[in-house]
Amino acid sequence: MAEVVTLGECLIALVASATGPLTEATTFERHVAGAEANVAVGLARLGHSVEYAGRVGADGFGTTILRKLRGEGVGVSALRVDPTASTGIMVRERRALGPAQVLYYRAGSAGSMLALEDVDGAAPLFEGARWLHVTGITPALSASARAAVERAAEHARAAGMTVSLDLNFRRRLWSEADAAPVFRTLAASADVVFGDADEAVVALGLPADTPAEKLARGLVGLGAATAVIKTGADGAVAATRDGIVVRSPALPVRQVVDPVGAGDAFAAGFIAATLEGQHLETAMRTGNACGAAALSALGDMTGLPDRAELDRLLAAPSLDTLR
Numbered sequence: 001m002a003e004v005v006t007l008g009e010c011l012i013a014l015v016a017s018a019t020g021p022l023t024e025a026t027t028f029e030r031h032v033a034g035a036e037a038n039v040a041v042g043l044a045r046l047g048h049s050v051e052y053a054g055r056v057g058a059d060g061f062g063t064t065i066l067r068k069l070r071g072e073g074v075g076v077s078a079l080r081v082d083p084t085a086s087t088g089i090m091v092r093e094r095r096a097l098g099p100a101q102v103l104y105y106r107a108g109s110a111g112s113m114l115a116l117e118d119v120d121g122a123a124p125l126f127e128g129a130r131w132l133h134v135t136g137i138t139p140a141l142s143a144s145a146r147a148a149v150e151r152a153a154e155h156a157r158a159a160g161m162t163v164s165l166d167l168n169f170r171r172r173l174w175s176e177a178d179a180a181p182v183f184r185t186l187a188a189s190a191d192v193v194f195g196d197a198d199e200a201v202v203a204l205g206l207p208a209d210t211p212a213e214k215l216a217r218g219l220v221g222l223g224a225a226t227a228v229i230k231t232g233a234d235g236a237v238a239a240t241r242d243g244i245v246v247r248s249p250a251l252p253v254r255q256v257v258d259p260v261g262a263g264d265a266f267a268a269g270f271i272a273a274t275l276e277g278q279h280l281e282t283a284m285r286t287g288n289a290c291g292a293a294a295l296s297a298l299g300d301m302t303g304l305p306d307r308a309e310l311d312r313l314l315a316a317p318s319l320d321t322l323r
Contacts, residue, residue, distance in 0.1 A: 001128035002075055003275060004043055005161075007053035007119065007152055008036030008138040009111025009145075010069070010079075011088035012061045013300060015258075022093040022101050031299035032068040033090060034111075035135045035168050035264050042268025042290060042304040044073040048275060051129070053078035053122045053152075055110040057087035062110065072301075078122035082110040092260070094298075100260075104172055112141040119151045131271060132156035134190075135166045136199075139182050140173035146182065153189045162274075165224075166267050167195035169202050176202045188223035192274075194267050195219070196230045212237040213245055226280065228270065228287075230263055235288055238280060248284035251292035251313065258298045265294035265304055289313040 013033035016025035040050040052074050056062030058081050065087065069076050088106030095101075106112060126132070132152060139146035156163050165186050169179055183203035187193050200215035201208055203222070210218075212229040216239035219227035228238045235250040269290030273283035290305055293313060297303030305313065 002049040002051040002125060003129060004040070004048060004050045004131045004133060004271065005053065005122070005125050005129050005152070005156070006036040006040050006050065006133040007078075007114065007122075007148065008034055008135060009088055009106065009109065009114065009141060010034035010037040010052070010054055010056060010065045011090055011106060011109070011111060012064065013090045013092065015298060016093045019094045019096050022091075022103075025093055028091070029298065030064075031301065032065050033261070033300040035137050035166065036133065037069065037074075038261050038264035038300050038304070039133050039268045039271070040069070040074045041072045041301050042265050043272055045304050045306040046268065046272040046310065047307055048272055049075070051075035051078060051122075051125045053118060053125070055080045055082045055085075055113055055118065057081070057085055057110040058083040059086055061087035061089070078118070078125060080118060082113055085110040085113055088112070094258070102172065106141070112145055114138065114141070114148045115144040116147055116151050119148045119155065123155055126155045126159040126161065129159065129161055130275060131162045131164065133164045133166070133267065133271065134186065135168040136179065136183055136186065137168045137170055137173065139186070140170060140179065149186070153186070157189065162192065163190045164192040164194065164267065164271060165190040166263065167193065167199035167203060168263070169199040180205060184222055187219055190223070191225045193219045193222075193224040193227045194230065194263070194270070195228075196232070196263070200229055213239060216245070228284070230266060230291075236266070236284055238284055240280070244280070246280050246284055248281065248288055250288050253292050253295050256295045259295060261300035261303070262291040262294045264300070266291040268304065269310070285314065286310070
């Protein structure tokens, strides 16, 4: 039996090979992407057993995803091949200055067809599992996908599992007004909530300049036992229902190669450390180390560390070379 269950849309990312505007990009590198799949792979590399539920198309990209997840040791018994829809695609540029443009080609994709029957069919995976991880991306894809995420949380609660939610707000998928009530509903059924300041502001309806600690406390107020606000180069801030506040500095990163996927890497590290019985401070530090590793490589999954790499980062985070 797997320790962790997660579900969502796994898609193909076509990332520009060279830095610059998308209008000038001529070659792209293909990567497997998707927030929940990133977390699944991150946990598997750290030695934890994970099952991933979802749908891919009956096409070459769907086969790529299945092979990638299997190769990483992620269970795919609940990842269906849907012959009626294609695998979703994301295209993004690489920027040295300012945010990178991202284009989605996922409307009507196989992943967006995730439905109650997929989750109910995967119910045996919840028996004996310890943790469910979901994000705010999948509920934005379709009404059926939102219902599937909510049903997964119900199964997890019935099985006595810990539930984590990464808000992962995507403005290209839905508006703040549509996302906010869904975030609040999901946060109320979660034990751990992750998000950055912008995402927490959307969920809570607070001003953009609200301090991270207040945002974390606000998410706890929605029902979570622990809330973590990721603050980029400053690290992360966590608050708990017991009134504890933990600030954890980021690991130094000499060059940010690709910022996409760092939040998922943080979640994987945090969940792994918590499953291993570590205290909140250690879970935060582990999450920051995994996030830093993800920043240093191109692609959502490329930089996710294995256990040996994580141990090196935690032992000597500021050294240039291990001799």
